[in-house]
Amino acid sequence: MASAKSVTGTVVHRLTRWGAASVLVGSALALPRRTRAFGLQTLMWGAIDVGLAVFTRRRPEVPKKRMLRRILLVNAALDVGYVATGAHLAVRTPTLGGRLSAAEARGHGLAVIIQGAALFVIDLTAARRLRR
Template identity: 30%
Template sequence: MVTRLALLVCSLASILTLQAQPAETPATYTARRATLDQRGMLVLGSWAAATIGVSGARYFATEGKEKYFHQMNVGWGVVNLALAGTSFLAARRPPTETSRPELVKAQLRTENLYLLNAGLDVAYVATGFYLKERAKSRSSATRHDQLRGYGESLLLQGGFLLAFDGVLYVAHHRHGQHHLYPLLSRLQVGPGYAALVLPIR
C-alpha cells in the first residue's frame, strides 16, 4: 500500500511542471489554470478507473477482510470517477472570469477548495485507523473482517486523496503566485529592467 502511494505521489508531482512559462495576460493565466484542473481530474479519473478494475476483479477472488477491502474500494472508485468526470467537463467550459478581481476570487476559491478537501481526507484516514482499532474488539469474525477491510480501504483511498489534494493545492498556489499576482502588480522587475505597469481594467 505504501509503495502504491509513493508511486502515485511521484506521478502527481508531474502536474507542477506547468509552471515553466510565465503568463502575460489574464486569458493565458485562465487557460493554464483550466489545464491544471484537467490534468488533475485525469489523474483522479485514472486512479478511480484502476481502483474499480482491480478491486472489482479481486472482490470475487478473495475472502475475509480482503473482500471487504475491495468492496469499499469499488465504492470509492465509482464516486471518484463521477467527480473526476464532471469536474473535467466543467474545466473545459469557457471561463466566465474576465476582470482581475474575478480572477483573484476564482484563484482563492480553488485553493480553499483543495484545502477543505485535504481536511476531509485527514478525517477519512483517521476513520480508517479508528475502524481498524475497533475491529480488535469485535467477537464476530465477520464483523472483525468487515471493519478491518473497510478501515484499510479508507487508509488507502484517504491517503491517495490527501496526496492528490495537497499536490493540486500547491500547484494552483504556485500558479497564482507566478502568473496571476504579477498581473495585478504595478511594478514588474526582471533581469536588467524595471517597468511600471498600469492595468487598463
C-alpha cells in the same frame, strides 16, 4: 505558478486514473471472501472518484485560482478525516451492532485509509501548484 484550468485538468486526469484503478482492483478483490470488504470499499470509492471526474470534466467553468486552492485545501482536510475514520475502523474493528465482523471492519478501514491518503496527495499537490 500554474493556471486554475491546467490544475483542474491535472486533478481530473489523476482522479480518473486513480478511480479506474480502484474500480479494477476493487472488483478483483471483492470476489474472494477473505478480501471482500477491502475490495468492495475500494470499488465504491473508485466509482465515486470516476463519477466526480466525469462531472467536473463536463462543467464548462473553472473556479478562480484562489477559490480552487481553497476547495482543494478543504478537500485535503476532509481526506485527513477519511484516513482517521479508516484507522478507527481498522484498529478498533467495531462490529456496528453485529453487521460487520472484525475482519470486515479491518478490510473496510484499510481501504478507506488508502483512498483517503491517495486523495490527500492529489488534492495537496494540486493546491501547492496554485500557491501565490
